[in-house]
Structures are given as C-alpha cells and as structure tokens.
Amino acid sequence: MSKKRTRETLDEYLQSEFARTAHFDEQAQRFVYSEQGVRREASGLLGFLRATYYPHYVDGKPYRGHRRKGRASNALQGIRVDTDLEALVRQGHAEGLHPMSAALLAHWQSKGHSIVAAQVPVRIDAYRMTRADVITCETRSGKLYCWEVKTGMAGGLHTKQDYMRSTLRDVPCTRANQWHLQSEYTRHALVTHAALPIAAGRIIQVYEKHKTNELVVKEHRHPAWLKQIKL
Numbered sequence: 001m002s003k004k005r006t007r008e009t010l011d012e013y014l015q016s017e018f019a020r021t022a023h024f025d026e027q028a029q030r031f032v033y034s035e036q037g038v039r040r041e042a043s044g045l046l047g048f049l050r051a052t053y054y055p056h057y058v059d060g061k062p063y064r065g066h067r068r069k070g071r072a073s074n075a076l077q078g079i080r081v082d083t084d085l086e087a088l089v090r091q092g093h094a095e096g097l098h099p100m101s102a103a104l105l106a107h108w109q110s111k112g113h114s115i116v117a118a119q120v121p122v123r124i125d126a127y128r129m130t131r132a133d134v135i136t137c138e139t140r141s142g143k144l145y146c147w148e149v150k151t152g153m154a155g156g157l158h159t160k161q162d163y164m165r166s167t168l169r170d171v172p173c174t175r176a177n178q179w180h181l182q183s184e185y186t187r188h189a190l191v192t193h194a195a196l197p198i199a200a201g202r203i204i205q206v207y208e209k210h211k212t213n214e215l216v217v218k219e220h221r222h223p224a225w226l227k228q229i230k231l
Contacts, residue, residue: 007142013195053168085149146187179203203220
C-alpha cells in the first residue's frame with residue numbers, strides 16, 4: 001500500500017461514526033459509541049484479559065529484594081501524557097509539554113516517526129473495545145506503528161507470579177507480559193476490525209531514574225510467545 005493510501009485509510013477510519021463518537025463513560029464505567037445513530041455500549045479490554053489469562057495475579061505484591069530502577073507513575077501523570085499526545089495530533093505543535101511527553105516525542109522523532117493519531121478507539125469484538133494510545137508513521141516507508149504508552153516504573157515488572165491461564169499456560173505471569181498481551185490485542189484489533197495497515201506494535205515506557213531524575217525512554221518489543229495467541 002502506498003504512503004498516500006496508508007494515511008488515507010487511517011483518516012477514513014478516524015472519520016467513521018464509530019471512531020468519532022466512541023468514548024469512555026466514567027459514570028457507567030463502560031465505553032459508549034454510536035452505530036447508525038444508535039447508542040451502544042462495550043466493556044473494556046483489561047477486565048477481559050485479567051479474567052482470561054491472569055485472574056490469580058496480585059497487583060502491588062511486594063517482592064523481597066526488589067529495588068525499583070525508577071520512580072513509579074500516578075494516574076494524573078499518565079492522563080497528562082495522554083492529553084499532551086492528543087494535543088500534538090490536533091494542533092501540530094509541541095509547546096508546554098510535560099517532560100515525559102517531550103521525551104517520548106524526541107524518541108519517536110529520532111527514529112524518523114511522526115505522531116499521526118492518539119487514543120484511537122477500536123473494537124476487540126462485538127462486546128469489547130479499547131483505545132490505541134498512539135499511532136506513528138515512519139517517514140521513510142510510510143508504515144504505521146501502534147504504541148502502548150506506559151509512564152513510570154512498575155514494581156516487579158519481570159517478576160513471575162506463576163503462569164498465565166487459558167492457552168498461555170507455559171508463559172510466565174509477569175506485569176511485562178500483561179503489557180504485551182494488551183498491546184497485541186490492540187494491534188490485532190486495529191488490523192482486523194479497523195482494517196488499518198499496522199506494521200507492528202510496540203510498548204514504550206518512560207520513567208524517571210531515582211537520584212538523578214533523568215528521564216529514560218525504553219521500547220519493549222513483543223516476545224515470540226505472542227504468536228501462540230489465537231485471536
């Protein structure tokens with residue numbers, strides 16, 4: 001697909017009734033969207049993933065001997081970064097960015113990528129949906145990439161709590177692998193349900209180092225076991 005057609009396909013999807021109307025209803029704690037003028041609801045992705053693959057996982061479990069490499073994030077920080085990235089798409093300029101948002105932007109620019117969409121709603125199936133945090137376009141090739149953005153350093157990111165469930169019983173149950181599941185389900189949905197030519201999905205994490213306060217941007221590429229998932 002040509003560069004022009006790739007962007008046209010993305011623009012057409014973003015202008016669809018579903019993409020224009022989909023949003024998260026805080027009161028109902030569900031996604032809401034319109035289809036042929038009819039209001040519809042959908043549950044989110046994370047609850048499904050937990051129930052299917054890691055119902056036994058304990059969030060925030062202390063790990064003996066574990067030292068966090070960077071500072072933890074908070075909800076307000078994550079919301080601010082999301083808001084910044086959406087504003088970048090709408091306004092096309094980078095004034096007043098949170099330092100984490102600026103670090104992410106600089107990282108993508110260093111790779112020859114530009115941000116073309118943020119918080120893109122997409123169906124997982126008839127009953128569930130989610131949002132892709134960021135879609136970038138590689139300038140040279142015109143290929144689209146979807147990114148799951150994580151702010152802050154999660155404790156015990158690679159520490160195993162038994163194994164995943166369902167079809168992934170040989171995959172260690174870690175926070176990092178949960179991120180990979182979320183990212184892959186989102187990428188697959190963008191390709192199959194939104195018909196977008198996504199070349200690959202990535203997790204990108206930005207966090208602040210202890211003591212030095214230096215910002216670190218790290219990409220987490222998908223592991224081979226994701227091919228086991230039957231979506």
